[in-house]
Amino acid sequence: MQAFKNLDAVAVPIARPNVDTDQIVPARYLRKPRKLGFGDYLFRDLRLDKDGRERDFVLNKPAYRDAKILVAERNFGCGSSRESAVYALWDYGFRAVIAPSFGDIFFGNSFMNGLLLVVLPEADVAALIAAHEAKPGAHMQVDLAAQTVTGADGKTYRFDIDAYRKRCLLEGLDELAFTLSQRDAIAAFEQKHAAATPWM
Amino acid sequence: MTQPQSTGPRTLFEKIWHSHAVVEREDGQTLLYIDRHLVHDGSARAFEVLAERGLKVARPDRTFAVPDHYVPTTGTRSADAIADDDARNLVKSLTRNAAAHGFTLFDLGDVRQGIVHVMGPEQGISQPGMMIVCGDSHTSTHGAMGAYACGIGASQVGHVLATQTLWQRKPRTLRITIDGTLGPGISGKDIILAVIAKIGAAGGVGHTIEYAGSAIRALSVEGRLTVCNMSIEAGARAGLVAPDDTTYQYLAGRPYAPKGAQWEQALAYWKTLPSDSGATFDREVSLDGAAIAPMVTWGNSPEDAAPITGRVPDPSVFDNAERRDAVRRALDYMGLTPGTPLSDVAVDRVFIGSCTNSRLDDLRAAAVVAKGRKVAAGVNAMVVPGSELIRQAAEAEGLDGIFRAAGFEWRAAGCSMCVGVNGDLVAAGQRCASTSNRNFVGRQGQGARTHLVSPAMAAAAAVTGRFTDVRQLLAN
Numbered sequence: 001m002q003a004f005k006n007l008d009a010v011a012v013p014i015a016r017p018n019v020d021t022d023q024i025v026p027a028r029y030l031r032k033p034r035k036l037g038f039g040d041y042l043f044r045d046l047r048l049d050k051d052g053r054e055r056d057f058v059l060n061k062p063a064y065r066d067a068k069i070l071v072a073e074r075n076f077g078c079g080s081s082r083e084s085a086v087y088a089l090w091d092y093g094f095r096a097v098i099a100p101s102f103g104d105i106f107f108g109n110s111f112m113n114g115l116l117l118v119v120l121p122e123a124d125v126a127a128l129i130a131a132h133e134a135k136p137g138a139h140m141q142v143d144l145a146a147q148t149v150t151g152a153d154g155k156t157y158r159f160d161i162d163a164y165r166k167r168c169l170l171e172g173l174d175e176l177a178f179t180l181s182q183r184d185a186i187a188a189f190e191q192k193h194a195a196a197t198p199w200m
Numbered sequence: 201m202t203q204p205q206s207t208g209p210r211t212l213f214e215k216i217w218h219s220h221a222v223v224e225r226e227d228g229q230t231l232l233y234i235d236r237h238l239v240h241d242g243s244a245r246a247f248e249v250l251a252e253r254g255l256k257v258a259r260p261d262r263t264f265a266v267p268d269h270y271v272p273t274t275g276t277r278s279a280d281a282i283a284d285d286d287a288r289n290l291v292k293s294l295t296r297n298a299a300a301h302g303f304t305l306f307d308l309g310d311v312r313q314g315i316v317h318v319m320g321p322e323q324g325i326s327q328p329g330m331m332i333v334c335g336d337s338h339t340s341t342h343g344a345m346g347a348y349a350c351g352i353g354a355s356q357v358g359h360v361l362a363t364q365t366l367w368q369r370k371p372r373t374l375r376i377t378i379d380g381t382l383g384p385g386i387s388g389k390d391i392i393l394a395v396i397a398k399i400g401a402a403g404g405v406g407h408t409i410e411y412a413g414s415a416i417r418a419l420s421v422e423g424r425l426t427v428c429n430m431s432i433e434a435g436a437r438a439g440l441v442a443p444d445d446t447t448y449q450y451l452a453g454r455p456y457a458p459k460g461a462q463w464e465q466a467l468a469y470w471k472t473l474p475s476d477s478g479a480t481f482d483r484e485v486s487l488d489g490a491a492i493a494p495m496v497t498w499g500n501s502p503e504d505a506a507p508i509t510g511r512v513p514d515p516s517v518f519d520n521a522e523r524r525d526a527v528r529r530a531l532d533y534m535g536l537t538p539g540t541p542l543s544d545v546a547v548d549r550v551f552i553g554s555c556t557n558s559r560l561d562d563l564r565a566a567a568v569v570a571k572g573r574k575v576a577a578g579v580n581a582m583v584v585p586g587s588e589l590i591r592q593a594a595e596a597e598g599l600d601g602i603f604r605a606a607g608f609e610w611r612a613a614g615c616s617m618c619v620g621v622n623g624d625l626v627a628a629g630q631r632c633a634s635t636s637n638r639n640f641v642g643r644q645g646q647g648a649r650t651h652l653v654s655p656a657m658a659a660a661a662a663v664t665g666r667f668t669d670v671r672q673l674l675a676n
């Protein structure tokens with residue numbers, strides 16, 4: 001996993017709630033091998049019509065093309081557990097998503113792949129969306145160590161993040177290696193558990 | 201975050217959580233031990249992760265797999281018969297991985313093959329008190345057995361394969377109590393759509409839901425599986441129903457359920473699981489079961505649900521701007537005019553299937569409506585049983601004959617038109633009455649218009665050609 005680097009990049013607002021992972025990457029692309037990249041499939045049916053022509057969708061606006069930060073409304077990434085939704089965001093170039101809340105499984109998947117999710121209060125997100133809609137192409141700064149986001153409105157917003165998740169992102173550590181170091185504890189638990197519930 | 205008392209009354213969820221906690225990390229995340237890991241044909245990426253690191257499946261004896269997403273529901277039932285290269289490779293790689301790692305696979309052609317969330321309870325693999333995971337969001341289904349069951353992503357599947365454990369932050373608890381007696385023609389599907397309409401698609405985020413109350417107790421295990429299945433559509437991590445005699449009767453004698461002395465031992469344990477009286481939940485919501493009508497969704501979020509007696513809403517009645525925009529966009533996509541009675545909306549397709557509603561009870565409820573009637577002209581309707589065992593059982597009692605005589609297609613088991621990745625798709629602009637769980641934009645195919653309903657309501661739409669209050673058909 002890549003270590004997270006502070007961002008000073010274009011932020012694109014997607015002002016709609018309940019953006020589900022079926023929107024982020026349509027099911028017909030899930031069968032594709034990971035190594036070929038998922039960036040082209042990101043928001044495929046929102047970006048392009050059936051004939052491959054660009055629709056009126058915010059990501060198609062030239063000012064937002066190089067966005068690395070996405071600002072969305074509540075419950076972003078709800079629905080299907082498909083981790084390809086994170087691959088698509090990542091491969092397209094996104095490194096952080098800001099929203100008032102996220103789909104639970106998407107939340108876990110993102111951190112597993114180095115994508116930072118920032119939870120901010122609804123009012124702060126609304127202010128950021130308004131600021132970046134008013135100034136298309138404006139930069140936003142995300143500083144993970146300091147836990148701050150600075151928007152086009154010039155305001156700096158502080159966010160909370162799990163200390164462990166923060167460390168993993170900053171150092172590019174992955175969870176599996178850490179868990180494998182807990183093998184003895186798992187084996188001890190397994191014995192006790194099997195004795196208590198032998199039918200399981 | 202509220203910490204539970206280790207003594208004192210505890211909820212069902214807390215009991216399961218604490219009996220599976222291996223260690224806790226400084227940040228408050230808990231390493232949970234996994235009793236059952238269910239795997240399907242969309243899990244290939246996780247095995248790649250394992251191979252990249254040279255790891256093996258830690259507990260093949262706790263790992264059970266079945267192909268469901270990419271399998272054909274007509275014609276030859278073998279991986280070789282799948283035309284699409286990528287899809288065929290996914291199904292075949294599951295067979296290869298099962299052989300290489302030594303876990304149980306109910307492969308295509310095996311009568312136990314079916315949708316992973318149908319297969320687990322049906323085989324008795326999913327049991328009360330267990331911690332169950334699967335790389336699929338509808339894993340919440342298994343909570344109906346009295347288990348804590350969560351959907352996970354591909355990296356987490358790799359983590360569970362390698363370690364038989366998963367890190368989680370403890371969710372908050374929400375109890376949804378539904379008392380009262382359901383009216384005729386009302387099912388678990390109507391209950392859960394009414395719940396999501398009430399609390400919203402994000403109403404359960406950060407929570408585990410326990411469904412309680414007399415209406416839940418009166419449901420069969422099949423009905424409870426339907427309710428728990430859609431917990432994820434309310435944003436919840438899991439949904440549970442306390443085990444009771446209905447659960448035990450359902451489990452007894454199933455292939456992977458405990459037997460003999462172990463059954464007695466398990467049963468004694470299961471009886472300790474229901475939430476203690478006096479246990480507190482972080483939130484409580486209640487609904488009157490007697491007031492629930494057959495539900496239909498009209499938009500692109502499961503929260504966009506209304507009673508069949510209702511109308512397509514007018515976006516301007518919603519009090520916040522974000523919601524008004526979302527409703528406007530949804531009505532545009534769905535091709536609906538505000539104010540139209542839902543019972544005036546005509547359908548092109550009907551899909552009875554998916555892990556939400558493809559069990560024998562569901563097929564029976566649809567068959568009661570289909571019996572002696574005909575699928576309306578111009579409507580294409582299909583029934584896809586949740587497992588091959590269900591298909592056989594339905595055929596043994598003549599349900600296939602009822603459906604066929606009415607003009608429904610009768611298919612073999614799989615996810616099918618719920619997500620369409622096997623090629624069973626709804627065409628752009630077509631309107632589908634579907635017993636599945638997601639009415640998202642493009643879920644059943646690009647431009648497809650999905651309305652979520654119960655099996656009885658789907659059958660009613662098939663035979664009348666439009667959404668119809670099934671209670672009217674049951675009365676005649």
Ligand code: SF4
Nearest residue numbers: 338554555615618619
């Ligand atoms: S039936 Fe639908 S929701 Fe259920 S597992 Fe299959 S694709 Fe997912």
